[in-house]
Amino acid sequence: MNPSVEDRLNSVVRAIGGVILPALPESASLAREQAMLAMGHIQIILGQLPATAQFEADEAKDIHRLGTAVAELTTGGVRARSTADALSAMLSHATFAESSSRTRRVQDAINAVLLALVEDGDPDATNAVHATILEHGAARALKDRQWFAAMGFDSDFCTR
Amino acid sequence: MIDTEPHLADLLEARKARRAMPPYVPQSDAAVEGLLSVYFAMHEPGAVVGDVARLGGGASKEQFVFSLTDRSGDATRYVLRMDALEGITETSRVREYEILRAMDGVVPVPRPAWIDANAHHFPQPALIMEWVDGTPKPSTITLSVTGLGTVLGDPLRGLIRPQYLELLSRIHNFEWRSANLPSFAAPDADPKQATRWLIAFWKELLEQDAVVREPVLRLATQWLEANVPDCDDPRLVHGDFRTGNYLFDEVTGRITAVLDWEMSHIGDIHADFGWLLQPVFGTKIDEVFRVSDIFEGAEDFIAAYEAVSGNHIDRAKLHYFAVFNAWKSYILVAALGMRAAREQHNHQDVLLTFLAATGPMFVADLARLLSEGDAA
Numbered sequence: 001m002n003p004s005v006e007d008r009l010n011s012v013v014r015a016i017g018g019v020i021l022p023a024l025p026e027s028a029s030l031a032r033e034q035a036m037l038a039m040g041h042i043q044i045i046l047g048q049l050p051a052t053a054q055f056e057a058d059e060a061k062d063i064h065r066l067g068t069a070v071a072e073l074t075t076g077g078v079r080a081r082s083t084a085d086a087l088s089a090m091l092s093h094a095t096f097a098e099s100s101s102r103t104r105r106v107q108d109a110i111n112a113v114l115l116a117l118v119e120d121g122d123p124d125a126t127n128a129v130h131a132t133i134l135e136h137g138a139a140r141a142l143k144d145r146q147w148f149a150a151m152g153f154d155s156d157f158c159t160r
Numbered sequence: 161m162i163d164t165e166p167h168l169a170d171l172l173e174a175r176k177a178r179r180a181m182p183p184y185v186p187q188s189d190a191a192v193e194g195l196l197s198v199y200f201a202m203h204e205p206g207a208v209v210g211d212v213a214r215l216g217g218g219a220s221k222e223q224f225v226f227s228l229t230d231r232s233g234d235a236t237r238y239v240l241r242m243d244a245l246e247g248i249t250e251t252s253r254v255r256e257y258e259i260l261r262a263m264d265g266v267v268p269v270p271r272p273a274w275i276d277a278n279a280h281h282f283p284q285p286a287l288i289m290e291w292v293d294g295t296p297k298p299s300t301i302t303l304s305v306t307g308l309g310t311v312l313g314d315p316l317r318g319l320i321r322p323q324y325l326e327l328l329s330r331i332h333n334f335e336w337r338s339a340n341l342p343s344f345a346a347p348d349a350d351p352k353q354a355t356r357w358l359i360a361f362w363k364e365l366l367e368q369d370a371v372v373r374e375p376v377l378r379l380a381t382q383w384l385e386a387n388v389p390d391c392d393d394p395r396l397v398h399g400d401f402r403t404g405n406y407l408f409d410e411v412t413g414r415i416t417a418v419l420d421w422e423m424s425h426i427g428d429i430h431a432d433f434g435w436l437l438q439p440v441f442g443t444k445i446d447e448v449f450r451v452s453d454i455f456e457g458a459e460d461f462i463a464a465y466e467a468v469s470g471n472h473i474d475r476a477k478l479h480y481f482a483v484f485n486a487w488k489s490y491i492l493v494a495a496l497g498m499r500a501a502r503e504q505h506n507h508q509d510v511l512l513t514f515l516a517a518t519g520p521m522f523v524a525d526l527a528r529l530l531s532e533g534d535a536a
Contacts, residue, residue, distance in 0.1 A: 027213055028214070029214065029215065029216030030215070030216045030507075030508075031214075032216070033216045033511075034508070034510055034511070037510045037511055037514055038510050040514070041510060041513070041514060066375070103372075104372050104373075107372055107373040107374065107375065108373050110373070110375045111373035111375065111378050114375065114378045114379065114382070115378070118382060130379055130530075131531075133375045133376060133379055134376065134379070134527045134530055134531050135527075136375075137374075137375065137376035137523055137524075137526070138524060138527035138528065138531075140520075140523070141376075141520045141521075141523040141524035141527060142524065144519075144520030144523070145520045145521060145524060147520075148517035148518075148520060151514065151517045151518075152309070153308060153309065153440060153517065153518050153521065154440075154518075154521055155309070155439060155442075155443065155444035155449070156439075156444075
């Protein structure tokens with residue numbers, strides 16, 4: 001039987017917690033902190049592992065939806081139109097398979113549209129694009145915060 | 161050249177050259193002891209370095225405590241604070257040295273003793289300051305690397321509250337124009353210069369280090385540039401005076417030192433409030449949000465501060481700096497921190513990637529704040 005990713009990561013956590021940490025003197029504060037952080041990281045990754053592919057695919061789908069809306073809403077001068085056209089073309093010819101790299105490419109193209117809208121975008125279109133981005137940003141951030149809730153930073157998603 | 165303080169503009173240029181450098185190798189205690197021994201052979205002949213030990217905590221600098229025993233046998237403890245190649249912040253040891261020296265006697269601070277600003281001796285720019293007794297968190301908290309979410313609890317909250325207000329007031333009312341702060345520039349060209357400089361500095365860091373182009377961040381950048389408020393009376397801004405960044409005596413609750421001055425600047429005091437009021441720097445217990453676990457909500461903090469300091473907090477400016485600080489926080493954790501970790505240019509990559517998970521909290525704050533319009 002091949003060892004699964006979960007088996008291997010669990011064994012790393014046990015090595016850090018059961019062998020490495022106890023061997024570190026109390027005075028080795030940075031080493032102890034980093035060992036505990038490493039364990040925490042891996043435990044959270046283990047919890048996320050079964051859903052990671054789905055999370056990244058969902059993220060890519062969300063940004064694709066936003067990109068489509070931004071391209072459709074954008075009107076204005078040459079710069080605004082050309083960047084919106086480039087965004088549309090990217091969305092329709094998205095051949096790069098990996099979800100996270102697709103997300104980054106679409107974000108770059110949306111960024112170019114936002115810069116162009118300042119130069120020669122129609123004011124109404126600019127406002128509509130901004131509203132759409134904020135709406136998407138809020139919805140996406142909610143999902144991302146839930147995804148990282150186990151980190152313990154976010155008082156809206158964790159209890160003390 | 162970026163339109164920001166000249167010293168910081170130089171810093172922004174210099175950091176570009178570090179990008180191509182190989183992974184950073186953390187300093188060992190033995191290596192640091194060797195460096196210190198040679199350094200003090202030149203600067204304090206006859207003094208002996210001992211008891212070198214790495215300090216935990218923090219998210220940007222390598223820190224070591226050591227003792228220096230002079231010829232008469234008197235030993236003094238010091239802290240060596242040294243840059244990594246890159247980190248979660250981009251700051252100047254020169255400015256930190258100057259501001260600590262200027263604030264000595266105004267508020268309790270670690271006294272700065274020596275500086276190697278240009279890494280002539282140490283591998284990276286370094287500052288040596290006196291050790292101050294105290295703790296940044298109650299001893300009941302076993303792991304809180306960053307100080308985020310530190311719960312002081314009672315009775316510490318009540319003991320620290322009046323001191324905290326007094327110290328923040330003294331910082332904001334400090335007569336910086338008569339202080340010796342050569343690397344700090346006075347933003348006197350026009351009432352918007354102080355904040356314009358601030359925006360330009362952080363925007364350049366975002367441009368240099370962005371790992372992804374988050375659309376909400378682009379909107380925030382555009383909004384901040386288009387809505388810079390006037391600052392008619394620039395003051396000293398600490399930049400990060402939250403719980404976790406001061407030391408206190410756990411028995412008496414007495415604050416023994418205000419730390420982490422590296423983001424201090426001359427500008428708008430609302431920047432401190434926008435920073436301190438962020439949810440991530442407070443606690444939420446039984447649905448009660450406490451600013452730095454001291455004040456029960458924003459209004460409690462602001463009213464108490466106004467009464468002690470005599471300074472007024474303008475709500476429209478507070479809204480602006482709430483946007484600014486959510487934007488800046490994202491840049492710190494999701495741009496600078498992530499870039500440093502990816503380049504392996506820091507000694508705490510594992511912490512930086514952990515902290516980067518706070519990024520969505522700041523995107524959520526920005527989306528909410530920008531949806532509210534120009535002012536709350």
